[in-house]
Amino acid sequence: MPPRLVSDKHEIKRIRTYINGLDENIQGGLPEGHIALVSGAAGTMKSSLTFNILYHEAVNGNNGLYISLEQSAESLVNHMLNMDFDFTKVNLVIIKDLADLASKLQSISRGKGSLFIVDIGCIRKEIRDINTDNNKSWLNVIKNVIKKVSVEANTKLFVMDSLSALYVLSRFENPRIELFMIFEFLRDLNITSYLISEMPLDGSKFSEYEIEDFLSDAIIVIKLTPFRRQVVREISVVKMRTTACNNDIFSLEFKNGQFYALYGGQNPLL
Amino acid sequence: MSFGLTKVFSKHGGRIIEKWIFDAQSPLVSAATVAELEHGRHSIIFGTKDGHILCIDEAGKEVWRFTSGEKLSTVDSFFVDQERVHSIDAPPVVQDVDMDGKPEILIGTEMGILYCLDSGGKLKWKHDCGSSIRASCAVADINMDGKPEILVGSSNNKLTVLTGNGKKMFEYDTDSPVESVPGVLQGKKPLIIFGNNKGTLIAITPAQEIVWRVELDHKITAAPAFFDDPEEKRLVIGTLGGDLVCISEHGEIVWTFKTQGSIYSAATIADINDDRKPEILIGSCDNSVYAITLEGHKIWSYETDFWVTTTPIVTDIDQDGKLEVIVGSYDHNVYILDSRGTYVLDYVPGLSGIVHQSGTYSSIITSDPGQQTGKKLYQFKTDGIVVGCTLLPRNKPGLIVNVKSGHVTGLDHQG
Numbered sequence: 001m002p003p004r005l006v007s008d009k010h011e012i013k014r015i016r017t018y019i020n021g022l023d024e025n026i027q028g029g030l031p032e033g034h035i036a037l038v039s040g041a042a043g044t045m046k047s048s049l050t051f052n053i054l055y056h057e058a059v060n061g062n063n064g065l066y067i068s069l070e071q072s073a074e075s076l077v078n079h080m081l082n083m084d085f086d087f088t089k090v091n092l093v094i095i096k097d098l099a100d101l102a103s104k105l106q107s108i109s110r111g112k113g114s115l116f117i118v119d120i121g122c123i124r125k126e127i128r129d130i131n132t133d134n135n136k137s138w139l140n141v142i143k144n145v146i147k148k149v150s151v152e153a154n155t156k157l158f159v160m161d162s163l164s165a166l167y168v169l170s171r172f173e174n175p176r177i178e179l180f181m182i183f184e185f186l187r188d189l190n191i192t193s194y195l196i197s198e199m200p201l202d203g204s205k206f207s208e209y210e211i212e213d214f215l216s217d218a219i220i221v222i223k224l225t226p227f228r229r230q231v232v233r234e235i236s237v238v239k240m241r242t243t244a245c246n247n248d249i250f251s252l253e254f255k256n257g258q259f260y261a262l263y264g265g266q267n268p269l270l
Numbered sequence: 271m272s273f274g275l276t277k278v279f280s281k282h283g284g285r286i287i288e289k290w291i292f293d294a295q296s297p298l299v300s301a302a303t304v305a306e307l308e309h310g311r312h313s314i315i316f317g318t319k320d321g322h323i324l325c326i327d328e329a330g331k332e333v334w335r336f337t338s339g340e341k342l343s344t345v346d347s348f349f350v351d352q353e354r355v356h357s358i359d360a361p362p363v364v365q366d367v368d369m370d371g372k373p374e375i376l377i378g379t380e381m382g383i384l385y386c387l388d389s390g391g392k393l394k395w396k397h398d399c400g401s402s403i404r405a406s407c408a409v410a411d412i413n414m415d416g417k418p419e420i421l422v423g424s425s426n427n428k429l430t431v432l433t434g435n436g437k438k439m440f441e442y443d444t445d446s447p448v449e450s451v452p453g454v455l456q457g458k459k460p461l462i463i464f465g466n467n468k469g470t471l472i473a474i475t476p477a478q479e480i481v482w483r484v485e486l487d488h489k490i491t492a493a494p495a496f497f498d499d500p501e502e503k504r505l506v507i508g509t510l511g512g513d514l515v516c517i518s519e520h521g522e523i524v525w526t527f528k529t530q531g532s533i534y535s536a537a538t539i540a541d542i543n544d545d546r547k548p549e550i551l552i553g554s555c556d557n558s559v560y561a562i563t564l565e566g567h568k569i570w571s572y573e574t575d576f577w578v579t580t581t582p583i584v585t586d587i588d589q590d591g592k593l594e595v596i597v598g599s600y601d602h603n604v605y606i607l608d609s610r611g612t613y614v615l616d617y618v619p620g621l622s623g624i625v626h627q628s629g630t631y632s633s634i635i636t637s638d639p640g641q642q643t644g645k646k647l648y649q650f651k652t653d654g655i656v657v658g659c660t661l662l663p664r665n666k667p668g669l670i671v672n673v674k675s676g677h678v679t680g681l682d683h684q685g
């Protein structure tokens with residue numbers, strides 16, 4: 001169901017980014033149902049940051065879906081465990097076979113929030129000999145998974161890791177039209193979405209076709225910046241619709257199991 | 271009093287009324303087909319987006335429905351667009367293809383199955399084309415054996431030719447998906463003509479020998495419309511690039527008429543002005559319907575408020591002895607236009623604010639003072655995007671309008 005019109009700005013519900021120091025600067029988080037582009041070069045913690053949002057929402061009892069097109073579910077979970085994420089607090093559901101999706105959705109424990117990781121890379125390897133003739137097919141798989149998890153498991157939060165991998169998989173013939181339809185599909189589901197975009201190292205653009213910048217409701221950019229002989233991560237919110245946001249650049253740090261946005265608009269104290 | 275005067279002086283009296291409305295309970299994406307499944311009684315047959323084939327009578331009552339019921343495995347179901355997987359995207363073709371004296375109904379589906387139903391909606395046979403069928407099939411005797419063959423394009427780059435009993439005769443590799451209706455040019459030897467998604471119009475013999483190819487540069491979804499020129503047979507076909515192209519039977523482009531929007535459906539060829547020579551009518555996604563001469567010159571055009579993707583209908587809907595041109599528009603309306611159009615002056619002396627100064631050259635004086643334009647006679651507003659208009663060919667013709675919302679409406683002229 002597409003988002004409804006609100007009569008008062010306080011009716012706008014927001015999903016926290018769980019980045020201390022950033023949520024305070026974006027009126028508390030991303031408005032529900034919005035689509036955010038999370039853009040950054042390799043090593044900027046895009047996956048960790050978006051996974052962190054799903055994890056904390058699941059801890060609070062809200063289900064989330066993480067679709068990984070290339071990184072395996074094991075690699076992702078091990079990485080997060082190493083960052084001290086406690087998966088006993090959530091239902092961690094890893095889907096590596098499409099045939100199991102329905103049964104896994106039915107068998108989840110309702111007591112805790114669920115974090116669904118769909119390992120498309122594994123599914124691709126499993127069925128590489130069939131159904132790969134049509135470049136629309138994988139896009140259909142992703143849409144059908146999102147819809148099924150959203151509807152059957154009441155999931156309202158979604159991460160796509162990554163848009164860049166989707167382009168390789170689906171070979172869009174007319175990106176402007178096809179991307180518009182994908183964004184509209186997500187809007188119709190009213191699922192708050194984080195789409196990870198691999199940004200070139202020179203930071204010359206936020207997304208592959210640059211249409212995504214206009215279609216998305218928010219753009220969160222993470223950069224690696226050399227500072228003296230260190231490299232620091234910097235995060236900024238380039239745009240966020242329906243939000244009075246601080247567009248300053250913040251240092252992004254992860255310590256004690258928490259993300260922090262620090263020194264917004266100031267030189268970092270290194 | 272004023273009402274009486276209006277009635278007396280109204281050149282085109284009456285109005286278009288809704289006789290009935292049928293809710294298909296599913297979105298519709300294509301027009302219906304009207305046919306006499308039983309002698310003397312018209313049936314309205316159409317497919318729905320959720321995969322049903324429905325037959326309703328002239329009063330809008332359901333007679334039968336056929337549900338394909340094709341199932342996919344759990345894994346395969348993830349690889350298809352769930353919203354479209356069962357969709358029927360094109361009107362059915364009704365013809366006696368197996369020579370049993372009764373008409374059959376042929377209809378293709380997104381899952382690539384061509385169904386042949388009897389006039390009661392029972393399955394006679396089906397053929398799996400292997401990939402989506404998004405256009406109607408064509409029926410013609412291509413091998414001159416006195417029996418009709420069935421030609422159908424599919425998204426797996428194939429044009430399949432079947433016998434009337436559903437046996438595959440051959441598959442032709444089309445180099446690109448075929449989402450257009452094939453046509454058969456009946457000359458000394460039949461010529462199979464079809465367009466593909468790359469924008470190539472291809473003519474082959476029934477022996478699968480290529481006769482000619484014409485690159486039209488844009489995807490083709492329309493069927494060719496044929497007409498006789500004094501010296502040769504010709505066809506016109508529209509492209510999604512907005513061109514209406516006239517091509518000779520030898521594969522030469524004779525002329526191109528450019529519109530500003532995609533042309534999705536076939537042209538209609540009919541004599542709309544009693545000059546004993548047919549004209550061409552075409553709808554475009556530049557929102558307009560055009561009347562064009564066989565030489566490719568515009569006679570008139572009429573602009574609606576949104577895309578026109580239906581094939582124009584030419585009939586005398588109001589029984590005034592003159593033909594009308596009927597189209598449906600994405601602006602939710604059905605337009606009934608005077609087939610001759612009307613002449614509109616660009617400048618009316620004494621009424622216009624333009625005052626000509628003596629001694630000053632003005633192009634208005636030496637050029638045509640106006641232009642022929644489309645003239646709307648009636649308009650009927652539906653509850654959604656009009657995806658198809660079909661003529662109900664009775665003594666007093668009616669209209670069947672398919673709307674994307676799932677409503678099929680029977681319209682009549684009254685008064």
